[in-house]
Amino acid sequence: MTFGLVFEQLLNGVQFGVTLFLMAAGLTLVFGIMNMVNLAHGSLYMVGAYLAVAATNWTGNFALGAVLGLTGALLVGMVVEVVALRTLYERDHLDQVLATFGLILFFNELVAILWGRAALYTSLPTWLQGHVELFTGSRYPVYRGLVIVVGLLVALALWYIVTRTRIGMLIRAGASNRSMVAALGVNIRFLYTAVFGFGAALAGLAGLMAGPIYSVQPGMGELILIQVLVVIVIGGIGSIRGALVGALVVGIVDTLGRAFLKPLMGAIISPTAAEAAGPALASMLIYLMMAVVLAVRPEGLFPSRGG
Amino acid sequence: MPGRARVTFWAAMIVLLVLLPPVVAALKQPFYLDLMRRVMIFAIAAVSLNLILGYGGMVSFGHAAYLGIGGYAVGILAFYGVNSGWLQWPLAIGASALVALAIGAVSIRTSGIYFIMITLAFTQMLYYLGVSLEMFGGDDGMRIKTRSQFSGLVDLADPVVFYYLVLTLMLGSLYLVHRLVNSRFGMVLRAAKSNEGRSRALGFSPYLYRLAAFVIAGALCGLAGALLANHTAYITPDFMHWTRSGEIMFMVILGGIATGAGPLLGAVALLVVETVLAGWTEHWQVILGPLLILSVIFFRRGLAGALPGARDG
């Protein structure tokens, strides 16, 4: 276990964390402002990935495919909001959970009908293949580095929007007191559709960037969704800052755990025990962490809900 | 008269279910025996969820975990050659109760969106745990070569005998939950759901009552898991996949929250619809999804609301 290896896994953890953040930011905004549980957020991630792959194959250009995929995810998100989700804002969480669960079934199957159940693999254009030399002497994939950079830029942009602009002020106010925002005469419907679409775009971005790293297949959204929920629980509902902190923590802990827990346990306990228990414990790590956070601070690290 | 209607409804229900095996045998359609047995096993899971969700207001998205724990308890013991149901089933129930205690102790301190997400996350954790257990088949799961043995008293390999056992256990579960929700314990649970502030002002601390309900529900669902493992003769981590949780929740909602017959009606409805749709197309979920959405938006009171005698808890 060299320092170079640890650092590489740390970077992987940041990359995973950044992906989680993009998902968590959209989801936590929708929770915080519209008080809606949207389990279909993972489907938007999946839609972004699939549309990007389809667009790339159609146009032959990766960057163009990414842009088209992103736009597609935004549009799909807004259509879904207007058609299916509008009626749910007033309903209780149980109804929202069940309805968005129905959406998941629908999208997973739709994608299987259109592109089949087998995983799609995307190939990266030459300018994104290859590695960079790290100061530790090891090499790190260019693409993953790009994902980290893009994610952090988006985080920065979000921070700027939320803290420095009027719409950001509305979002923060809405996250802590919805009825007050409505009372101020803001066009709530438009705000909701915009917020939802924006969240969908973030999810789509996460999906299209994740495509070349993980695989593009039906149900990919749900795999990551649960981890996004852990992020939000740890970070606090409605808080972008919480989403970032939570996402990075979860991403790093999960990645390092999967990479190093088994060898660590093998060194401390015994290789055979580590063989059996290591992967199991590694996969449970972030949930145990969530349980600890909940025991100490049930509202999460940076709660923003007030009204 | 509500009492009369209820007795009539249940009498009719029981007669229908008891007569099913001979009718099915006469028509030479064993598939329906299998289907109804599966329906009733899920009805047990649904009634256990109805206790905490319908009556207790606790939207637990992680209930399928206990199907998995119950099923794996049976499967793992069978793997090691312990085939006695007398050992397997109590262990299935006990293990489920313990896990429910652990998960509930942490989760019930939260409410609302948090509670939904946390129960979902814990279930998925158990799912990944199941997947990582290579020894027991990991992702693919494993076959159970011998069904639970009960000293020759009941032969689960006989479809009809197994059916009647499941029927008995289902009726017992429905009755148990019925007594629970009308007892002092159940009243506190329902009061806390109806108005938590008023309950606290009266002197009730809902936490312990909710935790107890959560454990009971988990244990009962563990029994359903043990039954399911015997029914399919196979266990996989899919028993506890969160989409399975969603299915059980739908059965409770479709049937009618906090109703006596809701869980059974919901199980019948959902599984029959799934079976019919699956017969039409392999892509049946693309139809089921929107159907479920529509049912949530428009069909609020559930099936039990429409049938006289089915509503009373």
Next chain:
Amino acid sequence: MAETLLLARGLCKSFGALRASDDIDFDLKEGETHAVIGPNGAGKTTFIGQLSGDLRPDTGTIRFAGDDVTALGAPARARKGFARSFQITSIYREFTALDNVALAVQAHAGHSFRFWRKAREESALREPARRMLEEVGLGARADVLAANLAHGEQRQLEVAMALATAPRLLLLDEPVAGMGGDESRRMVAFLAKLKGRQSIILVEHDMDAVFSLADRISVLVYGRIIATGTPGEIRANADVRSAYLGEDAQ
């Protein structure tokens, strides 16, 4: 000299920059009815919340019958003998009036980890509940769903539930709020019957009710108690007149 039942000292509660409770001292004697009045926004709800256990004071103590209850939450205080009615009626809407009061009786009949016997068939719960409903005048409405009761009846029900717990201290938060003339007179007459037998903290806007029921009145303005005294003393108090009685609510 009547015993002091409740003693609150130095209660302070802030929400961000807003000092909702500013160093409040308050006491209630056994058997007395002590009313709290004040203009809207004076912090009455925050004050009541700290007494009932729903809010924790930032600083200050509350002693009940000699015991320090500051750290106790609402359920624990209820079990010690606190009972309250809420400003916005808080009952079990899906249950009948009788069920509502029976639940109140149940809350003080030991633990409720009884899993088999039907609670609705337990006369130990139903009989006292029925009697209490008769006492507040709702006897004929026992089997009506609480949601279907008239507004005034719902508030009566809430008082019945509070009384059914055999409380040592009653916290009544605007009991006649939203009631018409006849209804509120009936409620005031009923509360008058409780005088002396119950120790009551009464938060109200209705001055007729306050002056006819209260043994002592405290005036809360901007989170501070500016005066405490008998109704006569308060009526004559110049500070009170300028701060509050000028804008008589009723």
